[in-house]
Amino acid sequence: xxxxxxxxxxxxxxxxxxxxxxxxxxxxxxxxxxxxxxxxxxxxxxxxxxxxxxxxxxxxxxxxxxxxxxxxxxxxxxxxxxxxxxxxxxxxxxxxxxxxxxxxxxxxxxxxxxxxxxxxxxxxxxxxxxxxxxxxxxxxxxxxxxxxxxxxxxxxxxxxxxxxxxxxxxxxxxxxxxxxxxxxxxxxxxxxxxxxxxxxxxxxxxxxxxxxxxxxxxxxxxxxxxxxxxxxxxxxxxxxxxxxxxxxxxxxxxxxxxxxxxxxxxxxxxxxxxxxxxxxxxxxxxxxxxxxxxxxxxxxxxxxxxxxxxxxxxxxxxxxxxxxxxxxxxxx
Amino acid sequence: xxxxxxxxxxxxxxxxxxxxxxxxxxxxxxxxxxxxxxxxxxxxxxxxxxxxxxxxxxxxxxxxxxxxxxxxxxxxxxxxxxxxxxxxxxxxxxxxxxxxxxxxxxxxxxxxxxxxxxxxxxxxxxxxxxxxxxxxxxxxxxxxxxxxxxxxxxxxxxxxxxxxxxxxxxxxxxxxxxxxxxxxxxxxxxxxxxxxxxxxxxxxxxxxxxxxxxxxxxxxxxxxxxxxxxxxxxxxxxxxxxxxxxxxxxxxxxxxxxxxxxxxxxxxxxxxxxxxxxxxxxxxxxxxxxxxxxxxxxxxxxxxxxxxxxxxxxxxxxxxxxxxxxxxxxxxxxxxxxxxxxxxxxxxxxxxxxxxxxxxxxxxxxxxxxxxxxxxxxxxxxxxxxxxxxxxxxxxxxxxx
Numbered sequence: 001x002x003x004x005x006x007x008x009x010x011x012x013x014x015x016x017x018x019x020x021x022x023x024x025x026x027x028x029x030x031x032x033x034x035x036x037x038x039x040x041x042x043x044x045x046x047x048x049x050x051x052x053x054x055x056x057x058x059x060x061x062x063x064x065x066x067x068x069x070x071x072x073x074x075x076x077x078x079x080x081x082x083x084x085x086x087x088x089x090x091x092x093x094x095x096x097x098x099x100x101x102x103x104x105x106x107x108x109x110x111x112x113x114x115x116x117x118x119x120x121x122x123x124x125x126x127x128x129x130x131x132x133x134x135x136x137x138x139x140x141x142x143x144x145x146x147x148x149x150x151x152x153x154x155x156x157x158x159x160x161x162x163x164x165x166x167x168x169x170x171x172x173x174x175x176x177x178x179x180x181x182x183x184x185x186x187x188x189x190x191x192x193x194x195x196x197x198x199x200x201x202x203x204x205x206x207x208x209x210x211x212x213x214x215x216x217x218x219x220x221x222x223x224x225x226x227x228x229x230x231x232x233x234x235x236x237x238x239x240x241x242x243x244x245x246x247x248x249x250x251x252x253x254x255x256x257x258x259x260x261x262x263x264x265x266x267x268x269x270x271x272x273x274x275x276x277x278x279x280x281x282x283x284x285x286x287x288x289x290x291x292x293x294x295x296x297x298x299x300x301x302x303x304x305x306x307x308x309x310x311x312x313x314x315x316x317x318x319x320x321x322x323x324x325x326x327x328x329x330x331x332x
Numbered sequence: 333x334x335x336x337x338x339x340x341x342x343x344x345x346x347x348x349x350x351x352x353x354x355x356x357x358x359x360x361x362x363x364x365x366x367x368x369x370x371x372x373x374x375x376x377x378x379x380x381x382x383x384x385x386x387x388x389x390x391x392x393x394x395x396x397x398x399x400x401x402x403x404x405x406x407x408x409x410x411x412x413x414x415x416x417x418x419x420x421x422x423x424x425x426x427x428x429x430x431x432x433x434x435x436x437x438x439x440x441x442x443x444x445x446x447x448x449x450x451x452x453x454x455x456x457x458x459x460x461x462x463x464x465x466x467x468x469x470x471x472x473x474x475x476x477x478x479x480x481x482x483x484x485x486x487x488x489x490x491x492x493x494x495x496x497x498x499x500x501x502x503x504x505x506x507x508x509x510x511x512x513x514x515x516x517x518x519x520x521x522x523x524x525x526x527x528x529x530x531x532x533x534x535x536x537x538x539x540x541x542x543x544x545x546x547x548x549x550x551x552x553x554x555x556x557x558x559x560x561x562x563x564x565x566x567x568x569x570x571x572x573x574x575x576x577x578x579x580x581x582x583x584x585x586x587x588x589x590x591x592x593x594x595x596x597x598x599x600x601x602x603x604x605x606x607x608x609x610x611x612x613x614x615x616x617x618x619x620x621x622x623x624x625x626x627x628x629x630x631x632x633x634x635x636x637x638x639x640x641x642x643x644x645x646x647x648x649x650x651x652x653x654x655x656x657x658x659x660x661x662x663x664x665x666x667x668x669x670x671x672x673x674x675x676x677x678x679x680x681x682x683x684x685x686x687x688x689x690x691x692x693x694x695x696x697x698x699x700x701x702x703x704x705x706x707x708x709x710x711x712x713x714x715x716x717x718x719x720x721x722x723x724x725x726x727x728x729x730x731x732x733x
Contacts, residue, residue, distance in 0.1 A: 297466045299463065299464065300535045301463030
């Protein structure tokens with residue numbers, strides 16, 4: 001638990017900083033560069049500022065849900081990180097130490113359950129705020145997350161079929177090895193359709209552009225978090241970035257070979273090797289995050305009906321067809 | 333609130349009334365929309381205006397004509413140059429002053445630069461309201477460059493107060509022409525870049541094509557002008573219909589689009605910027621030499637050197653500046669209009685022969701265009717409403733005056 005919290009709490013500020021710097025780069029600006037080296041301490045300054053802000057609870061809110069909602073947004077997102085294997089197991093005092101907090105063979109199911117829980121935070125916030133903009137944001141978020149979860153689940157099913165396991169480690173192990181000596185046997189190449197569906201659904205699940213309808217600033221002011229201030233707001237903020245980080249970890253594990261690189265000696269269990277695999281994992285995650293950020297600052301956002309159309313009429317049939325295809329190919 | 337089906341013991345549905353604005357990120361400025369929504373669908377929309385009412389027209393009655401120019405900046409604050417020029421032309425028509433050829437060409441040049449400045453921001457905000465935030469910032473970079481040019485001619489960036497009745501506040505400096513030339517050379521590349529980002533972007537096209545449609549007849553019956561009217565397929569442009577400043581001598585086209593939707597407005601604005609570039613290029617070729625202010629010192633201030641050295645000039649200076657003096661047009665009234673970036677900007681001025689206008693009335697394009705807004709968004713979704721609002725480029729300063 002501490003490890004998870006440590007990872008998330010370190011990753012998120014860096015992510016926030018990276019988002020600002022990359023967006024500045026995209027938009028021809030300078031970005032934060034005054035607090036600390038290259039502005040690295042800017043997120044810390046922001047967090048401190050938010051901590052000292054007045055915590056406003058407006059009139060007419062449903063107090064219990066209003067207070068619970070930020071926690072519901074953040075905790076499930078942080079817990080997703082527990083099922084991720086960060087690196088190769090290392091030998092510590094003769095015992096193999098798995099670099100995965102929640103060992104066991106149901107990692108994927110836990111992931112799906114936790115992403116499903118995440119929507120409650122937003123739905124509660126939208127309902128409890130007693131604000132029409134928040135309500136619309138909460139409604140949009142619930143509909144969006146519920147429909148994209150199906151596509152995401154179906155995309156995962158085809159991965160499970162090809163790797164024949166629901167254990168995250170087995171899925172990573174399945175992706176080691178190469179074709180023709182240099183092309184990695186990653187699921188992104190073996191299951192390209194599932195990858196695209198999962199990627200789009202993951203974008204939608206983390207409520208980021210082009211799917212940021214729940215909070216889309218131009219229409220709903222701040223969407224579900226319109227009425228939140230101070231630390232409650234920053235929990236939502238944290239939750240959003242944690243979800244983004246977690247989904248990138250998930251994509252890396254499921255589709256980009258997790259911590260493995262082609263040509264690695266997987267039998268090794270030495271500590272330096274294990275740390276190297278952790279480095280590989282985070283390098284892949286960082287690239288994905290960079291991709292996330294670039295997308296956010298490039299695309300406009302969908303309209304609600306178009307979003308639903310994409311989810312139900314495009315992604316789900318595509319994922320279903322992919323499952324059939326996987327089944328047929330596996331039979332051969 | 334209307335109740336549609338709320339019998340006893342059954343679950344009813346009813347529409348929700350939302351107040352969008354006056355403080356809302358989509359209502360650039362202080363617009364207020366009272367919206368009935370059925371889920372995400374807008375069933376009724378009532379715009380409320382007047383939050384930025386400044387009483388310009390009444391204030392004008394207590395000011396001499398030249399003193400009103402700074403107020404005209406604040407109408408459509410995205411294109412203050414065009415307002416300055418439009419107002420100066422109206423008063424000059426009232427007074428019957430002939431302005432110098434150099435002043436004419438410079439006014440055309442700056443009016444077109446102002447038009448580009450307004451359109452480029454409008455396109456950027458349109459993209460921003462659809463979620464493409466970066467494009468808005470790119471367009472602001474371009475506007476900064478335009479503002480650098482405005483600064484060299486008027487000393488101000490946003491509120492330029494550049495014209496004077498009978499001329500300009502000052503002549504251009506030496507670095508003006510190279511600056512404009514540089515801008516004209518590279519700006520089409522920026523337009524290409526924006527089009528590259530948006531034209532074939534499926535999300536953008538889906539959000540704009542067929543949204544907020546306004547037919548030719550509707551547009552005409554509402555008195556809509558400017559890019560909105562041309563996007564509905566009517567090739568009406570004051571620069572052609574009632575040429576001023578010698579616009580009839582310039583070679584340019586009036587871009588139109590048959591669809592009348594948000595997409596069409598975006599396309600028309602982009603095309604208009606390219607036409608403005610053409611006009612600027614032609615104007616740059618022949619800027620006549622000579623003074624920028626009419627030599628008739630009854631109306632225009634004599635230059636400082638002669639004020640200090642010439643008795644006659646000193647008298648004129650005093651007559652124009654001193655309280656209770658100033659030029660006094662003959663009694664009469666005039667309506668004069670120019671093509672401002674948002675449409676036909678008209679000035680109706682009644683003079684009773686004193687130094688202040690007896691009555692001044694402005695025909696603000698935003699106000700007239702805004703009347704068509706509720707009809708365009710009824711039945712659309714909330715997101716569409718934002719897109720339509722952005723495509724109309726309603727500026728509160730001009731709307732409420």
